[in-house]
Amino acid sequence: MSKRILSIWCLLGLAVFSDQRSTPADDSYVAAAVEYQVSADVEQNLQNYVQLIKEAAEQLTLTRGSRSVNVPMYDLLKTQPIPALLPLAYDELLVGISTAARNHQIYVLINVQEFMDCNTVPEGSEEYCPEKKEYLRTPALKPDLGLFTTDFGVTFGHYICFDLMFQVPAIQVVEKNQITDVLFSTMWFSEMPYLSAVQIQEAYAYAENVNFIGAGANNVRVGSAGSGIYSGKAGALVSTMPGLPTTRLLVSRVPKVPGNVTGMSYPGPIYDNPADHDSLVLITDPSLPDHISRPLVNGFQEFTLVDKDVSCRFRVRLNQREGVQVESHKYRAFVQDGSNTYSRRQVGVAACLVVACKNNDSKTCAYRFGKNETHIEIKELEIEMSTLRNQYNKTLQCDNVVYFPSSFRINKFPLSPVNYTYSESSQNEIETGELPKTNGREKIMYKINAPQDELMSFAIWGRIYVRDVDHNTEVTEEDVQNYLNIEDIIYGTKRNKD
């Protein structure tokens, strides 16, 4: 099995968001997210953050962090929670950020790797202190739902990185607390065809119908990039997926009702300059060729692929442009009912997919073709999925199954919601008060609204959380080594390999 690094420890990440002037009566607030190019120089990072906080406050927020920081979670932080007011007792980084946030009157969310001294936790205390304190990594050792309320009347849920993949906390924090706003800081390693950074952030905001402010650490050489601010079914208010090393502040006004963007102007996706060489490394799900699939042909076709309990009906019309001499990419349809494994975490997946491949061989999927290779126009594309119905988990107070409309274009952004239609039929039944049957079927329809020639993948991607199995029993030597290798690449450091 090839190495998959999607779940890597979330080292750094500082997310900031804010609004100086919003009040509980306002319909919106202003948020910011920073795509931040990672550096090993903590001093430099701090200066950059303070500068970014200032810029964010001026425009009206977010970014990332440093190496390990001492966070006195179990004593000082409880009684004296403002580092700016007790500068000698806190780490310089916390003091610097706290001071900048106070000076500019904005809320800042910061994600740091912390050291914890478990010896200070009193005997018999309810506090949780991990025995292995060298690394705190996601998914959270003991899942914890992060929440805080602001003076402008919005309650935010927050989590980091790989936690986005799991029912606890990503689904539970929203549904149990019925919140509409989520902050997320990450170092995300994009994977085609379902899990590139902006693609999954935008799909999550759509499926959970929340405002989502996501800040990514930027290191294109390891495939880490992608940040944005998304508003429910309206898609990206602003997003970036840069192919070159980048630090960039993203700012947008955000409606308090997710998706209510009528009359509001916002930047939308920030596309790369076509003249820039795109250096972002994108890996592909190595299990893709193992799934049931069928190549698509020029012209119209309609067929169904079935894997266990999932059935996908595809209606597709492809138009290979005439007069094109070169052999172009091919599309292929897939169905999957099973699971994928990331860092020994097995995650339940049910999916229907159409994806571009280099040729007829399923091993050449996914293929990110070039702008000069857009010889196939997809005139029609509709997927109808008949699949496992959601069950509500009364203990967790959230869904056990969630489906996401997921797409990826060769410019690294998903389709804008204006260019697709997505519907889940069991939702209607819930709204009309009819109780869903636990073993019933769910029907989902996903189609394009306009012809597309830059579409690389188009999928209904479902997470069946009840199938998840964590095969991690302990942190192995290999895990530590993988982690150190990534740190070396990111920080440009060299460690003695033996």
Ligand SMILES: *[C@@H]1O[C@H](CO)[C@@H](O)[C@H](O)[C@H]1NC(C)=O
């Ligand atoms: C949507 O936003 C507008 C302001 O842009 C506001 O007047 C309206 O009340 C909002 N709708 C809802 C349902 O909150």
Ligand SMILES: *[C@@H]1O[C@H](CO)[C@@H](O)[C@H](O)[C@H]1NC(C)=O
């Ligand atoms: C690819 O597959 C299609 C459909 O099976 C077939 O018509 C076509 O000839 C194949 N092309 C190549 C290069 O194998």
Ligand SMILES: *[C@@H]1O[C@H](CO)[C@@H](O)[C@H](O)[C@H]1NC(C)=O
């Ligand atoms: C498209 O352009 C890239 C360079 O940008 C080149 O490597 C590739 O061969 C081109 N493909 C075709 C089909 O012309």
Ligand SMILES: *[C@@H]1O[C@H](CO)[C@@H](O)[C@H](O)[C@H]1NC(C)=O
């Ligand atoms: C709810 O979720 C928990 C944790 O994943 C799981 O153990 C339990 O079986 C679920 N309950 C239902 C009714 O699905």
Ligand SMILES: *[C@@H]1O[C@H](CO)[C@@H](O)[C@H](O)[C@H]1NC(C)=O
């Ligand atoms: C929708 O798709 C068309 C291509 O068919 C494209 O020209 C247009 O820019 C897309 N709209 C948005 C908002 O992305």
